[in-house]
Amino acid sequence: MTAVGSGLADARGAVTRVRVTGAILRENMATHGGLWLLGVGLFVFLTLPLATLLIRSLEDKAGVFIGLANFVQYVQTPALARSTGNTLVFAVLTTLLTVPPAFAFAYAIQRSCIPAKGLWRSIALIPILAPSLLAALSFIYLFGNQGALKFMLGWVGVGTIYGLPGMVLAMSFAAFPHAVMILLAGLALSDARLYEAADALGTSTWRRFITITLPGAKYGLISAAMVVFTMGVSEFGVPKVIGGNYPVLAIDIYKQVIGQQNFQMGAVVGLVLLLPAVVAFIVDHQVRRKQKALLTARSVPYAPRPSKRRDRLALAYVLLVSAAMLIVMGMAVFGSVVKFWPYNLSLTLAHYTYGFEEANVQHAYRNSLVLAAWCAVLGAAITFTGAYWVEKTRGANWLRPLIRFQAMLPMAVPGLVLGIGYILYFNNPSNPLHFLYGTMTILVICTVIHFYSSSHLTAVTALNQMDGEFESVSASLKVPFYKTFWRVTVPVCLPTALDIGRYFFVNAMTTISAVVFLYSPKTTLAAISILQLDEAGAIGSAAAMASLIMVTSAIVTVITLAAEGMLLRRTQRWRSVART
Amino acid sequence: MADSPVPDALRIEAVHKAFGSFVALQSIDLSIIPGEMVCFVGPSGCGKTTLLRIIAGLETQTSGRVIQNGRDVSMAPPAARDYGIVFQSYALFPNLTIAANVGYGLVNRRRPRGETTARVKELLELVGLPDAGPKYPGQLSGGQQQRIALARALATAPSLLLLDEPLSALDAKVRERLRGEIRALQQRLKVTTVMVTHDQEEALSMSDRVVVMRHGAIEQVGTPQDVYERPATPFVADFLGKVSVLKGESVGGGRFAVGTAELDLNVDGFNAGDKVRIFLRPEDRHIEGDIAAMPNRLRGLVRHIEYLGTVCLATVDCAALGQTMLVSMSLNQLHDLHIREGGDLDFALRIDRVRVFAESAVR
Numbered sequence: 001m002t003a004v005g006s007g008l009a010d011a012r013g014a015v016t017r018v019r020v021t022g023a024i025l026r027e028n029m030a031t032h033g034g035l036w037l038l039g040v041g042l043f044v045f046l047t048l049p050l051a052t053l054l055i056r057s058l059e060d061k062a063g064v065f066i067g068l069a070n071f072v073q074y075v076q077t078p079a080l081a082r083s084t085g086n087t088l089v090f091a092v093l094t095t096l097l098t099v100p101p102a103f104a105f106a107y108a109i110q111r112s113c114i115p116a117k118g119l120w121r122s123i124a125l126i127p128i129l130a131p132s133l134l135a136a137l138s139f140i141y142l143f144g145n146q147g148a149l150k151f152m153l154g155w156v157g158v159g160t161i162y163g164l165p166g167m168v169l170a171m172s173f174a175a176f177p178h179a180v181m182i183l184l185a186g187l188a189l190s191d192a193r194l195y196e197a198a199d200a201l202g203t204s205t206w207r208r209f210i211t212i213t214l215p216g217a218k219y220g221l222i223s224a225a226m227v228v229f230t231m232g233v234s235e236f237g238v239p240k241v242i243g244g245n246y247p248v249l250a251i252d253i254y255k256q257v258i259g260q261q262n263f264q265m266g267a268v269v270g271l272v273l274l275l276p277a278v279v280a281f282i283v284d285h286q287v288r289r290k291q292k293a294l295l296t297a298r299s300v301p302y303a304p305r306p307s308k309r310r311d312r313l314a315l316a317y318v319l320l321v322s323a324a325m326l327i328v329m330g331m332a333v334f335g336s337v338v339k340f341w342p343y344n345l346s347l348t349l350a351h352y353t354y355g356f357e358e359a360n361v362q363h364a365y366r367n368s369l370v371l372a373a374w375c376a377v378l379g380a381a382i383t384f385t386g387a388y389w390v391e392k393t394r395g396a397n398w399l400r401p402l403i404r405f406q407a408m409l410p411m412a413v414p415g416l417v418l419g420i421g422y423i424l425y426f427n428n429p430s431n432p433l434h435f436l437y438g439t440m441t442i443l444v445i446c447t448v449i450h451f452y453s454s455s456h457l458t459a460v461t462a463l464n465q466m467d468g469e470f471e472s473v474s475a476s477l478k479v480p481f482y483k484t485f486w487r488v489t490v491p492v493c494l495p496t497a498l499d500i501g502r503y504f505f506v507n508a509m510t511t512i513s514a515v516v517f518l519y520s521p522k523t524t525l526a527a528i529s530i531l532q533l534d535e536a537g538a539i540g541s542a543a544a545m546a547s548l549i550m551v552t553s554a555i556v557t558v559i560t561l562a563a564e565g566m567l568l569r570r571t572q573r574w575r576s577v578a579r580t
Numbered sequence: 581m582a583d584s585p586v587p588d589a590l591r592i593e594a595v596h597k598a599f600g601s602f603v604a605l606q607s608i609d610l611s612i613i614p615g616e617m618v619c620f621v622g623p624s625g626c627g628k629t630t631l632l633r634i635i636a637g638l639e640t641q642t643s644g645r646v647i648q649n650g651r652d653v654s655m656a657p658p659a660a661r662d663y664g665i666v667f668q669s670y671a672l673f674p675n676l677t678i679a680a681n682v683g684y685g686l687v688n689r690r691r692p693r694g695e696t697t698a699r700v701k702e703l704l705e706l707v708g709l710p711d712a713g714p715k716y717p718g719q720l721s722g723g724q725q726q727r728i729a730l731a732r733a734l735a736t737a738p739s740l741l742l743l744d745e746p747l748s749a750l751d752a753k754v755r756e757r758l759r760g761e762i763r764a765l766q767q768r769l770k771v772t773t774v775m776v777t778h779d780q781e782e783a784l785s786m787s788d789r790v791v792v793m794r795h796g797a798i799e800q801v802g803t804p805q806d807v808y809e810r811p812a813t814p815f816v817a818d819f820l821g822k823v824s825v826l827k828g829e830s831v832g833g834g835r836f837a838v839g840t841a842e843l844d845l846n847v848d849g850f851n852a853g854d855k856v857r858i859f860l861r862p863e864d865r866h867i868e869g870d871i872a873a874m875p876n877r878l879r880g881l882v883r884h885i886e887y888l889g890t891v892c893l894a895t896v897d898c899a900a901l902g903q904t905m906l907v908s909m910s911l912n913q914l915h916d917l918h919i920r921e922g923g924d925l926d927f928a929l930r931i932d933r934v935r936v937f938a939e940s941a942v943r
Contacts, residue, residue: 467671473667475657476659476661476663476665477735479688483688484673571675574674574675574716
């Protein structure tokens with residue numbers, strides 16, 4: 001250290017006392033104001049609609065409180081009771097058909113030495129880019145009334161693909177990537193030292209699997225099962241397209257609300273639907289907490305060593321799954337560009353042009369793009385700043401748990417239930433927000449809320465990885481927090497923010513469940529128009545729309561990933577070391 | 581100090597802090613004079629960090645006042661107080677260059693750009709890293725990053741510097757060097773400094789005064805020499821450095837019976853029959869010279885010798901005391917006096933620094 005220059009002494013005298021009082025007031029207003037804004041926003045657009053759902057379920061058509069009479073009526077309606085049983089059967093079978101193959105797939109990726117793991121992983125995740133009913137359309141192409149492989153149904157004793165078999169099959173494809181992602185993460189967390197200890201004790205491969213691998217992956221398995229189960233319970237698109245005469249709650253709810261305008265019964269069915277979802281959410285939440293505690297900071301990640309037999313088996317399995325994935329996803333795309341499957345296979349774009357016009361859904365795709373773009377930008381901005389307000393500011397401490405709870409709530413609420421809550425809440429003419437009803441704005445708000453929880457969690461994780469003292473240091477340097485937010489927090493977290501935007505975009509493109517109650521003829525969305533096209537018998541155009549959504553999502557995903565990669569490379573100089 | 585015409589740089593009055601039912605700080609009173617370096621030291625959970633954060637305005641005390649340079653800042657938010665702070669984690673902004681980090685608080689003051697640049701350069705030279713400006717924090721070692729954090733905290737020439745365990749994340753060697761550097765810098769700038777540490781060596785070697793804390797209360801405040809040589813409580817004696825604790829009983833006249841021996845410690849304030857604990861540091865002994873002529877002679881069996889480099893620590897069983905003592909010696913003494921494990925050691929107690937506490941005062 002060199003001698004102190006005289007400048008330092010001068011500077012101490014010269015630096016003027018910054019007039020801080022005004023700045024502090026502004027800062028307090030900005031932090032507390034932000035928290036309040038977020039809390040009130042979530043309250044108005046999430047809690048109140050759900051509360052409305054609850055209240056309306058206890059009222060009659062005239063709005064008079066009648067206690068549990070609606071629920072009694074529900075239980076006594078045989079059709080609804082039957083739907084409840086059907087829904088459970090559908091969800092359980094889907095879980096059983098999805099989780100074990102997904103586990104095998106994740107195991108093959110994480111615990112073997114097969115080549116091109118990234119490729120297989122990407123292929124397995126393709127269904128996320130498309131609406132869940134794309135698989136249903138493919139199965140109709142393959143095994144439907146004009147299906148090319150319909151004859152195969154007889155081999156397994158199934159008369160028709162419409163109904164439970166088709167629903168479970170299609171749903172398994174849609175849910176597969178979600179299960180795979182959870183299980184990949186679950187299997188990534190493993191302690192190599194346990195395996196080394198087992199090897200040192202001469203443990204057989206099978207016993208190692210039973211005593212170390214399975215218990216280690218237990219929480220991932222439970223978590224995946226819960227997620228798939230919840231998806232199944234609240235799925236709307238797949239049963240609608242391929243459900244045939246197998247009624248489930250999601251369809252009932254739609255018929256009650258949209259078909260019969262029976263909002264009370266819709267609310268009741270919504271609450272019934274909420275029950276298993278909430279239970280699954282709580283189980284999942286508990287399990288994830290335990291998983292966090294499972295691994296210590298000193299754990300050594302497990303790296304598989306080559307084993308010819310295992311690797312060949314793993315590769316064969318992964319190839320099989322990838323092929324099935326590509327065939328099912330590709331079938332819909334192929335079906336959308338041929339004249340008349342399976343009789344006339346000459347290529348055409350007619351399903352994309354005349355088909356859309358004929359059904360009057362040519363604006364649906366553009367609407368979806370608008371919705372997705374708004375959701376991506378607003379969703380990322382709101383969830384990220386929201387998470388920042390909650391995690392990194394000081395004061396108003398009683399407000400934070402309320403906001404955290406509301407931020408996690410959407411994860412436990414199926415989209416359909418949220419949608420009914422919205423329709424009950426917003427179509428009430430005495431609600432000052434009634435003017436939003438039927439607009440694009442309400443679709444944006446609903447979609448952002450619908451996918452809030454995951455994004456919030458992602459943002460919180462990224463923020464908590466940053467040094468917790470940045471804000472304190474800034475305050476000591478009299479730099480207002482928003483300057484540090486802009487100069488440091490946002491640049492450091494930009495890749496995460498981009499990823500949240502992508503998540504919102506893809507989900508806004510593919511979602512049906514909540515928005516199906518809220519769209520107006522002017523704001524029809526691409527994913528919803530698939531249902532309309534399918535109902536009109538235009539399966540080629542339905543497949544075309546589904547393909548269009550998938551391709552759009554894929555392009556946006558690739559662009560975002562490329563941007564993230566570029567960003568990471570450009571900031572490599574400071575990032576590379578920050579990671580060590 | 582209260583009569584001094586210059587106001588205290590920092591005065592803490594009856595500061596109490598409770599987190600729910602947990603009392604983090606009982607009631608703290610403390611004055612710090614301008615230019616002084618004070619260390620808060622104590623085991624984890626003693627409240628030292630909470631106290632520092634209250635001074636910084638990062639926590640709000642449940643009751644009590646914080647007065648800085650005569651101004652009551654008890655309720656002022658961090659930005660309205662005048663201090664620079666350095667954290668254990670450095671908290672350097674990873675995406676900004678070193679120069680931008682150091683100038684972070686200056687840019688906000690709307691000073692001419694040239695002035696800021698010059699000041700940053702001066703500060704980088706001050707902490708001995710004149711060429712680090714264009715680099716990013718991640719490209720520097722931990723010790724270098726901590727020096728930059730220090731430069732950033734000093735950039736706005738605050739009247740108070742707060743250091744929150746600034747050296748705990750560093751390697752032993754770097755830590756020792758930075759200790760000296762920070763202390764030298766502090767003395768040169770004469771900036772009032774409060775440091776929190778759990779490392780008693782760090783506290784003793786760096787500060788003008790040490791504040792030893794436990795269970796949310798101050799046990800003792802004093803110069804490093806005070807607290808080490810004249811610990812006010814058994815806890816302070818035990819926490820700062822090594823001690824052997826002997827069980828004994830006062831026989832009056834400053835004499836104490838320990839085992840079958842009777843030690844003349846020249847300590848008043850005890851009545852015959854009082855049960856006591858006698859605190860001795862390993863260096864409170866003579867092992868060279870005419871031991872046979874000295875009072876308080878003891879003989880013990882060397883059970884174990886711990887090599888710590890230049891100093892060695894012998895565990896000695898004293899039959900007369902019926903207890904075990906630690907006796908320190910230099911490596912040279914070890915060889916010259918032929919002290920070895922299993923051998924006998926004759927020594928006499930040095931009683932000038934010995935502390936005797938009533939048994940009831942020892943937890």
